Amino acid sequence: xxxxxxxxxxxxxxxxxxxxxxxxxxxxxxxxxxxxxxxxxxxxxxxxxxxxxxxxxxxxxxxxxxxxxxxxxxxxxxxxxxxxxxxxxxxxxxxxxxxxxxxxxxxxxxxxxxxxxxxxxxxxxxxxxxxxxxxxxxxxxxxxx
Numbered sequence: 001x002x003x004x005x006x007x008x009x010x011x012x013x014x015x016x017x018x019x020x021x022x023x024x025x026x027x028x029x030x031x032x033x034x035x036x037x038x039x040x041x042x043x044x045x046x047x048x049x050x051x052x053x054x055x056x057x058x059x060x061x062x063x064x065x066x067x068x069x070x071x072x073x074x075x076x077x078x079x080x081x082x083x084x085x086x087x088x089x090x091x092x093x094x095x096x097x098x099x100x101x102x103x104x105x106x107x108x109x110x111x112x113x114x115x116x117x118x119x120x121x122x123x124x125x126x127x128x129x130x131x132x133x134x135x136x137x138x139x140x141x142x143x144x145x
Contacts (some may be wrong), residue, residue: 005053006068009046010075016042017080043130047072051138066135073127081120088112 017039024030050072054065088096089112097115110118 005050006071007075009050009072010079012049013042013046013073013076014079014083016045017076018083040126040130043073043076043126044134046076047130047134051134055138055141060141062135062139065138066131069131069134070127073130074124077120077123077127081116081123084119085112085116088116 020039020042021030021036024032024035029035047069050068051065054060054068059065059068093112094109097112098109
């Protein structure tokens, strides 16, 4: 069974983000919040890869490619958040969240689900932004109506 390219590239996004954050954890750089912003590079890579594959296959409908790009990025985001939930519970749950929330802009002490739901919303917004920005980039390669 062949997986759709959107799911496959979403898994690539997940693997890239997971390895990046694990590397930051091993190097004790996870407390530097600005390094967390670079995870968007993996989302750009996966979505661009899906759009490039669509273009090579001759799929040049802008709306279909936008849906493909959004599905790719959202797959990566949902898998990453799911992986983060599993990782947080493996590291101690709410006790581990206290160390994570110190380096982010959370007021009080969030629970595991509160923390991850807020990151999910952030991830969805970044997925939409990446999709729109890459669609603007690829728009010049598609024929106009």
